[in-house]
Amino acid sequence: MTDLTSTRSGDVVVGVDTHKHIHVAAVMDTIGGILATLTIPTDTGGFRQLLAWAEGFGRILAFGIEGTGSYGATLTSFLRRHDIKVVEAGRPDRRLRRANGKSDTLDAENAARAVLAGFATAIPKTADGTVEMIRQLKVVHDSAVLSRSSAMIMMKAMLVHSSDEMRRETNKMSRPKLARHLAGLRPRSLETPDDALRHSVRTLARRWLTLDTEAKELEALIEDAVRRTAPQLLEQFGIGVDTAAEILIVAGDNPERIRSEAAFAKLAGIAPVPTGSGMTSGRHRINHGGHRQLNAAIYRTVIVRMRFHEPTIAYVARRTAEGRSKRDIIRCLKRYVIREVYHLVKANPTTGEIGS
Template identity: 80%
Template sequence: MRRFSPVSFAISRRLNAPDSYRPRNRRNSSQRCGSKTILAALHRPRTRRQQTPGPHPPPHQLWCTLIRTRWCTSTCTPTEGTGSYGATLTSFLRRSGHKVVEAGRPDRRLRRMNGKSDTLDAENAARAVLAGFATATPKSADGGAEMIRQLKVAHDQAVEQRTGAMVTMKAMLVHAPDALRRETAGKTQISLARHLAALRPQRLEAPEDALRHALRTLAKRWQYLDAEAKELTQMIAELVGRTAPQLLEPFGIGVDTAAEILVVVGDNPERIRSEAALAKLAGIAPVPTGSGMTSGRHRINHGGHRQLNAAIYRTVIVRMRFHQPTIAYVARRTSGGKTKREIIRCLKRYVIREVYHLIRPAPRTLAAAS
C-alpha cells in the first residue's frame, strides 16, 4: 500500500520562480526558501522557528528532509507544474527515490465553490492521487528527448519570426518605387532576401530612402533566421537519429514528425502504458457520439497534444497519396460508405499504434525502470 504524507505537497508556480517573482518580505523561513507553499502544504508548527544565521537550503531539499524526518522513507508526492516551475523539484524528488505524480489543475467547479489557496491546492492534489484520478507520471527530462524539445523551441521560434520578416518585406514592397518592384517581381524568398540585403542606400532624406533601409534590415534578419533554422534542423535530425532511429523507418515519418513524437513521449516512454494511452495523449482516440438512432458512431478527438496530432495527420496525408497499401485501404473503406474524415481518423489510429510499438522500451529497460 502506498504511503502518503499527512498533507501531500502540491507545488505552486512560485516555488521555483525567478527571484523577481518571489516575496520581498523575508521574515520567516518559508519566504527565505522562495515559496509560501512549503508551510501551506505541511502542518504549520505551533511555535515560530528561530532564525539561524547562514545560508538556507533550497525548498526542494527542505521538503525531502521533512519527508524523511517526519513521516516515512517512501512517499508518493503529487506535484503541479512538473514541466515548468516544478521541474527542479520533480527532478530532485526522483533522484531521492520518491515517486512523483502529476497532480494537474484542480476541478473548476470545486475551485469556484471552495476558493483557491495554497492549502486548498495541496489538499486537492492529495485527494486526487488518493482517489486514483491523478496517475500520470511526469517526464524525466534527462535524455535526448529533452534535448530535442529545447532545440525545437528555438527552431520553431526562428521559423515563426522568419515567416513574419518575409511577410513584412512583401507588404512594404507594395509601397516601393516602380523600379524596385520590377527588380523584385517573381523572385523566390531566398533570391528576394539576397537582392534586398544587397541594397546600399546612401542618404536618408526621403521616404524612399527610409524604405530601402527598412527592406535591407528585414532582408538581413531573414537571412540570419534562415541560417539559424537550418542549423537547428540539422542538430535535431542528428539527435533524432541518435535517440530513436527506428522512428524514421516507416513510410511518411520524417525528422519533424519523429522529433514531435519524442518530445511528447519523453525520455521515459514506459510511463505510457498502452497504445490507447498514447492515442489519448495525441488526441487521436475516437470519441463516441452515439445518441438515439446514431449509436456506435465516433468523431475525431479535438483534445490532446495538437502538434503531435498535426504531425500524425501529415503522415496520413502523405500515405494516402503515395503509399500503395494505404491507397487501397482508402478505396476499400470509401466503397464501404466511410467518409474521408472517418477514414483519416482510422488511419491516424493505425499510425499511432505503429508508433507505440516503435517507441516501446525493451523488456530489460522496462524492468530496470520499474
C-alpha cells in the same frame, strides 16, 4: 469521544502547487486528512527543507506536483534522485475552483487529494536525456521559423509601396534570392519615404537571412539527435525528422511511462471520446484534447501516405467503397499510425527490438 483528527495511518501524500519563485506544499495523511502546509523557495535548499518536512509526518507514498514539465521540473528531478515517487497532479477542476475558491494552499491540498483518490496517475517525463535535448532545440527552431516567416511577410508587404523599378527587380524572385538582393541594398540618407523603405527592407532581409541560417543549423542538430535516438521512426513511410521529433518529445526520455497504445492515442488526442447517454449509447466524438502538435504531425503522415503509399491508397479505396467518408478514413488511419509508432518509440535503437 475519540478525536478523529488525531487518527493517523503514518502514510502520507504530498501535493505541491508550483510557481517561479516559491512552491506551496500540503501534506495529507491517508486517514487523518490534511496535516500541514509549507511554503519553500525554488532552490535546492528549499527542496531539502520540503523533503525533510514531509518525512517528519510518516512514510511518503508519493508527491503530486502541478506543472512537472515547467515550474515543477527541478523539484521533480530532485525528488526522483531521492527515490521518491512523483506523479503529475494537473490543474484543479474549474468547477471546484468556482465553488471553493482558489489559493496556492487550496491548490496544493487539491493536488494531494487527487493523488490519494487515484485521479492523478500520470508519470512525468524524466527530461534528462536526448529527447529533452531535442525538445529544447525544437523550441528554438520553431521560434526561428516563425520569426523568419514573419520577416518575409513584412518584407513583401513593404515592397508593395516601393518604386516601380524595385518592384520590377524583385518580382518573381524566390525568398532566398529576394532576401539576398534586398540585403545588398546601399544605404541612403533619410530624406524621403523611399529612403526609409530601403533601410527597412534591407534590415528585414538581413534578419531573414540570419534566421534562415539559424533554423537550418538547428534542423541539422535535431536530425542528428533524432537519428541517434530513434532511427526506426525515420524508416517508416511518411515520417520525417519533424514528425519523429514531435513523437519523441511527447513520449519523453522514459516512454515506458505510457502503459498502452490506447493511452498513447489519448495523449495525442486521437482516441475517440464516448458521448452516449440514454437512448444514444455507443456514440463517440473527436477528442479535442491531447498534444495538438503531435496530432497535427500524425495527420501530415496520414496525408502523405494517402497520396503516395500504395497499401494506404488501397485501404482508402476499399473503405470508400464501403461508404466511409474521407474524414472517417483519416481518423482510422491516424489511429493506425499512432499504434504503429507506439511500439517504435519503445524499440531499442541498437538491436531494433520492439518494446511491449
